[in-house]
Amino acid sequence: MASESITKTIGVVVAICFVAAIFVSSAAVGLKPIQEENKKIDLLKNILIAGDLYKSDDIDVNDVFNKNIVGEIVNLENGSIIPESQYDDVLNLKDFDVKILANSSKYGKSIPPNKDIAGIRRMPKDMAVYKVVKDGEVQKYIFPIYGKGLWSTMYGFIALSKDLHTIEGFTFYEHGETPGLGGEIDNPKWKHLWVGKHAFDDNWNLKIRVLKGKADRNSSNFKYEIDGLSGATLTTRGVDNLVKFWLSDTGYKQFIEKLSKENTNEKI
Numbered sequence: 596m597a598s599e600s601i602t603k604t605i606g607v608v609v610a611i612c613f614v615a616a617i618f619v620s621s622a623a624v625g626l627k628p629i630q631e632e633n634k635k636i637d638l639l640k641n642i643l644i645a646g647d648l649y650k651s652d653d654i655d656v657n658d659v660f661n662k663n664i665v666g667e668i669v670n671l672e673n674g675s676i677i678p679e680s681q682y683d684d685v686l687n688l689k690d691f692d693v694k695i696l697a698n699s700s701k702y703g704k705s706i707p708p709n710k711d712i713a714g715i716r717r718m719p720k721d722m723a724v725y726k727v728v729k730d731g732e733v734q735k736y737i738f739p740i741y742g743k744g745l746w747s748t749m750y751g752f753i754a755l756s757k758d759l760h761t762i763e764g765f766t767f768y769e770h771g772e773t774p775g776l777g778g779e780i781d782n783p784k785w786k787h788l789w790v791g792k793h794a795f796d797d798n799w800n801l802k803i804r805v806l807k808g809k810a811d812r813n814s815s816n817f818k819y820e821i822d823g824l825s826g827a828t829l830t831t832r833g834v835d836n837l838v839k840f841w842l843s844d845t846g847y848k849q850f851i852e853k854l855s856k857e858n859t860n861e862k863i
């Protein structure tokens with residue numbers, strides 16, 4: 596009798612586990628498309644945040660994005676824009692995913708260790724760049740950026756003004772730094788410190804840097820300097836490195852120089 600009830604109990608437990616496993620796995624499979632869609636919307640939302648176009652949680656993200664943003668894919672090696680005719684299933688704006696592209700043997704490349712200050716090992720050969728356009732005129736450029744913090748790779752965007760010198764926005768949309776320490780990279784007050792800072796000097800030397808500690812208001816370099824996060828020196832150093840990586844020759848510099856020449860020629 597006792598052994599019969601043990602068998603029954605085990606049977607019931609196994610049956611419950613089986614049903615629960617089916618339930619959990621079908622929920623995971625069923626919810627995947629929704630999760631993917633939400634991830635894409637979150638990415639667009641963060642592009643809008645970098646472009647100062649996310650004014651409230653009530654906005655229709657797709658609508659505001661489509662009305663204000665024009666994306667392009669840029670060849671980082673020579674700064675040229677890739678024609679849409681060369682887009683395919685992986686390299687296109689709709690599905691643009693830096694992780695997939697970086698890890699692909701066709702679309703990604705490994706970074707020589709002496710140049711890999713962002714600590715990312717691999718990167719896409721081509722990157723998406725988003726233009727904020729108003730009345731047919733480009734107002735800002737928004738660049739995807741990413742690099743290692745203390746615990747995680749931090750993914751975000753930096754927006755530059757039309758003249759490509761002034762920083763207009765800065766945000767991260769994915770990271771695993773500690774809330775209250777490195778996680779303060781999400782603090783709106785800290786992100787706001789970036790706005791109005793100069794990334795380059797007049798000769799296009801990259802000058803922006805994140806300090807350990809506070810920037811000195813009276814210093815002639817104040818316009819290039821961001822306060823570091825206290826108690827999070829390693830995350831801060833990661834942010835400093837990744838911004839330098841993406842705004843230099845290893846990242847968007849060729850594209851930026853090309854654009855600045857075009858802008859100068861337009862004015863002549």
Ligand SMILES: Cc1cc2nc3c(=O)[nH]c(=O)nc-3n(C[C@H](O)[C@H](O)[C@H](O)COP(=O)(O)O)c2cc1C
Nearest residue numbers: 745772773776777778824825826827828829830831
């Ligand atoms: C549980 C725990 C989590 C931490 N998370 C971070 C972090 O996200 N980013 C960071 O730079 N430092 C973090 N630190 C602190 C680092 O270990 C290190 O002490 C710190 O970066 C030094 O910064 P400070 O010179 O500003 O004190 C963490 C420490 C502990 C114990």
